[in-house]
Amino acid sequence: MHHPGRLFYGVQFCGTGICALLFPEILTSGIPRRSLPYHPAMHDMAGRLAFCGKKGYAIEERTIRRVSVLRKSSTNLTTGNITKQILLFAIPIFVGQLFQTLYNSVDAIVVGNAVGTTALAAVSASADISHLLVGFFTGLSTGAGVLFARSFGAGDHKKLHNAIHTTITFSLILGTLIAALGIICSPLLLRIVDCPADVYEEALLYLRVYLIGVLFTALYNVGAGVLRAVGDSRNPLYFLVISSVTNIVLDVLLVVVLPLGVIGAALATVISQFVSVFLVVRKMLRTTDVYRLILRDLHIDRKLLFEVLDLGIPAAIQASLISISNLFVTRYINSFGSAAMAGIGAAKKIDRFAGMVAQSLGLATSTFVGQNVGAKRFDRAFQGIRICLLSAFLYVAVVGTLIYYNAETLTRVFTNDQEAISFGVAMITTMIPLYFFQACNQIFANAVRGFGKSRVVMFCSIGGMIVCRQIFLAITMHIDWNVRNIYYGYPLGWACAAIAVFVYYLFAIRRHYPEEARIRLPFRKNA
Numbered sequence: 001m002h003h004p005g006r007l008f009y010g011v012q013f014c015g016t017g018i019c020a021l022l023f024p025e026i027l028t029s030g031i032p033r034r035s036l037p038y039h040p041a042m043h044d045m046a047g048r049l050a051f052c053g054k055k056g057y058a059i060e061e062r063t064i065r066r067v068s069v070l071r072k073s074s075t076n077l078t079t080g081n082i083t084k085q086i087l088l089f090a091i092p093i094f095v096g097q098l099f100q101t102l103y104n105s106v107d108a109i110v111v112g113n114a115v116g117t118t119a120l121a122a123v124s125a126s127a128d129i130s131h132l133l134v135g136f137f138t139g140l141s142t143g144a145g146v147l148f149a150r151s152f153g154a155g156d157h158k159k160l161h162n163a164i165h166t167t168i169t170f171s172l173i174l175g176t177l178i179a180a181l182g183i184i185c186s187p188l189l190l191r192i193v194d195c196p197a198d199v200y201e202e203a204l205l206y207l208r209v210y211l212i213g214v215l216f217t218a219l220y221n222v223g224a225g226v227l228r229a230v231g232d233s234r235n236p237l238y239f240l241v242i243s244s245v246t247n248i249v250l251d252v253l254l255v256v257v258l259p260l261g262v263i264g265a266a267l268a269t270v271i272s273q274f275v276s277v278f279l280v281v282r283k284m285l286r287t288t289d290v291y292r293l294i295l296r297d298l299h300i301d302r303k304l305l306f307e308v309l310d311l312g313i314p315a316a317i318q319a320s321l322i323s324i325s326n327l328f329v330t331r332y333i334n335s336f337g338s339a340a341m342a343g344i345g346a347a348k349k350i351d352r353f354a355g356m357v358a359q360s361l362g363l364a365t366s367t368f369v370g371q372n373v374g375a376k377r378f379d380r381a382f383q384g385i386r387i388c389l390l391s392a393f394l395y396v397a398v399v400g401t402l403i404y405y406n407a408e409t410l411t412r413v414f415t416n417d418q419e420a421i422s423f424g425v426a427m428i429t430t431m432i433p434l435y436f437f438q439a440c441n442q443i444f445a446n447a448v449r450g451f452g453k454s455r456v457v458m459f460c461s462i463g464g465m466i467v468c469r470q471i472f473l474a475i476t477m478h479i480d481w482n483v484r485n486i487y488y489g490y491p492l493g494w495a496c497a498a499i500a501v502f503v504y505y506l507f508a509i510r511r512h513y514p515e516e517a518r519i520r521l522p523f524r525k526n527a
Contacts, residue, residue, distance in 0.1 A: 078375040090364035092233040097356040099244040105349040107265040110251045112415045121338040122202035124345025128330045129189045132323035137218035139319035141225035143312030146370045148229030153374030166301045175218035182211040193330045202262045209266035216273040223280035239279040247272035314458035325466040343423030346414035357395035361388040362442035369450025385447045392439040404432045427487045434491035441498035464497025
């Protein structure tokens with residue numbers, strides 16, 4: 001008589017011998033399928049069912065109650081053609097960055113055209129403050145993503161499972177606290193950036209509503225980081241597209257049709273953020289792959305939390321301190337009036353289009369290097385870094401040129417105020433020619449982070465984009481109170497950070513792997 005067995009890696013068996021033979025790593029512990037992650041053995045299970053049994057007997061077909069064929073959405077980046085894999089992985093990230101940039105720009109475009117320059121200045125005044133709070137979780141998810149990628153590359157699925165659930169639990173708790181604290185402290189934060197009186201009330205309304213969505217952003221960043229770490233860059237793209245379309249529709253509805261002003265724009269953003277986190281959580285709950293989210297497994301593993309924080313906190317602190325530094329830059333900008341605030345705010349939105357591929361390739365570099373370091377494929381890691389750097393330079397040259405010669409047209413998309421446009425055009429034409437430094441910084445910083453050296457990246461970024469930038473502004477603004485000094489402050493920070501992290505990469509990482517780091521033809525097929 002046959003008795004239904006337990007589910008092991010998607011297969012329900014009669015008895016325990018078949019499990020011991022097929023999967024000796026789990027023996028016959030009786031752990032239910034739902035508590036176990038995906039295992040590569042599922043893909044060759046059919047061949048392994050031929051000769052099994054407690055005593056080596058052939059297993060009859062009727063002894064197997066059910067076989068679940070599980071489809072993977074993760075991608076192993078440790079084998080195959082390097083250039084093809086990087087581009088296929090980075091392109092969805094880039095398109096996602098494009099939609100995210102549009103997502104973040106729509107509020108400014110709709111508000112600037114439908115409400116006016118003062119309202120656009122209010123949104124711009126809130127931007128750096130919101131980036132401060134959201135940036136912490138962006139940095140945390142970036143650093144934690146390295147741990148996810150290395151665990152996946154090493155095939156340690158148990159560690160990956162626990163790290164994911166620990167990070168999500170931690171983000172859920174911390175996101176709630178930071179959102180509440182930000183809403184309470186919004187007036188203080190606006191005073192810190194010296195927000196002008198004529199835009200203060202609207203800026204406060206926008207900021208408080210916007211910060212409700214911090215928790216959603218925190219959870220989405222972690223979830224998207226998990227998907228990218230296992231090589232799935234397409235689903236985050238789909239989620240961002242849906243979220244961006246939602247934001248655009250709601251912006252038109254709540255700002256133009258229902259004239260709610262800046263509150264309508266903030267509500268549209270919060271609702272679209274909820275849509276994105278709903279989609280990523282739904283994906284993780286329903287998947288049968290290694291990164292499956294099981295709600296009852298949400299917990300904090302102290303040992304893993306410290307490991308996540310060791311990689312994630314430096315990136316989070318880096319992002320937060322850079323945002324704090326930008327708050328002081330915003331003080332300088334605000335001193336030139338609402339036209340400068342609106343024009344420079346528009347220029348920053350356009351600036352993100354110039355940096356999208358560099359950022360996308362940076363994320364691809366981090367995941368690619370993380371997986372290959374975990375798999376001890378250091379030669380592939382170094383080849384991937386070179387390919388990402390070359391691709392970033394090519395993009396910056398082409399897109400930077402297009403933006404440079406169309407700066408006024410692009411700025412007019414956000415506002416028709418001629419004074420604001422002049423500020424925006426001046427900033428764009430000053431910064432774009434120096435964007436190669438940003439590309440270098442993105443690629444090498446993420447490469448070093450992929451090797452597990454997040455603290456080094458943090459110190460390089462703090463030194464370049466905070467210390468050097470603030471010293472430069474303090475000196476130049478004291479000598480000549482000119483808005484052009486602010487324009488040069490941004491690329492100066494990129495250059496200092498890029499030089500610092502490149503020197504570390506060259507002498508502290510590359511020299512330890514002289515054979516693996518040897519330059520090879522980057523576009524040949526590598527297995």
